[in-house]
Amino acid sequence: MQLSWSQSCSWMIQLLLVSNLLLWECVVSRPMCLDIEGCNKLSLQELFDHAIVIAQYTSNLTTQMSEEFDENFAKSLGYKARNSSICHTTSLATLEINEQIQQTQSDELLKVMISISRAWYHPLEHLVRAVAALKGTCETMLSKIKEVEEKNQELLEEMKRILVRVHPGAEENAYPAWMGLAEVRSANEDTHHFALSNLLHCLRSDNDKVVTYLEVVKCQVIHNNNC
Template sequence: MSLPHTWMLQLLLVSNLLLWEHAVSAPMCLATEGYTELPIEELFDQTIVVAQYTSNLTKQMSEKFDESFAKRLVHKASNSSTCHTASLATPETNEQIQRTHLVNLLKAMISISRAWYHPLEHLVHAVAALKGAGKTMLLKVKEVKEKNQELLREIKKILVRVHPGAEENVYPAWMGLADVRSANEDTRHFALSNLFRCLHSDTYKVATYLEIVKCRVTRNNNC
């Protein structure tokens, strides 16, 4: 009777070892199980929705801030200040955009989004400390900060799909913190007004570029 028991025990041990080996290797398969890569057109569509929403939100924020805090500074801000992203070589006219390689447009969008990472962090703190700004404005600034990070992730995905192995461009540093924290109210409001204006300009640019790149990739530029 001992022989069958010994044989059965060995069989159970071997079976358990095989099951254990399979269980150890299982996570490698589970890591991709259920993952479905979005069709490129759908990836563009959902990214464009975020970009357009963000652009509209920044326009509202800029107009609301100027109306509430910087009416007499608006003309000065729009005519005498440059944006920290101005150093990026980005196409401005439709003709320039059409002549720019789509990979360069995608890399420009990534550079713009990355260039706003730190300014948006400080903008949240500045609005939180701004008397009379209200909870709504603060919530909108926080939302734009989150949407900008989401856009950065999604545009990177598109770049990888369109041009695997592409490297990101450098992005400009923001040097306006001293003015945003200035003890002088006019200086502070002027800096914030300019920051909101530039933020809208750049988010609008990203939304526009995305539409054009989508047209080139999914419609062979026939839109």
């Protein structure tokens, strides 16, 4: 028997509560520093571990969100096949091949991660509003995107602390501006849904990169590349 949209939402809420509770136990095990002095008391490994847990948690939420959106708003229009994967962060010198990532200096990887996180500040603001306005939006989807927005900011602060600790005096790179607001606000439903689908796919891809980069930098800094 096929579940109605409201029944699906109810089922997904229960599933989300269970899965996110398990992940959140790890995230809250080391609370985020609210002051510089408190952060300085944490070891470098503790900073890395906490940042990686937040990044993995955010990546998991983003994956759920992207799949949920495509299933309920984009599946019938074949957006996955049409998705051009053009992201506003494409201009950043991100690395896809594992060997290249491992050979990149830790300060450069940290700067790229910080730029990625900064580049999502405004898109996430508008993504929250757009998802909230979607007709038939499941409450779980909205709660996820709000949490991703919050975690992106937390992760940004964690990565900045790591950069300062590992490379004192290092200057952050510029980050690319997002120019997709017109499509996200489009009155044309197809254009609107495609813009949101593409934005979620880009967000998912960038979150995955941050997780990978963080793990590589931790290996470089904490374990001297012996991982």
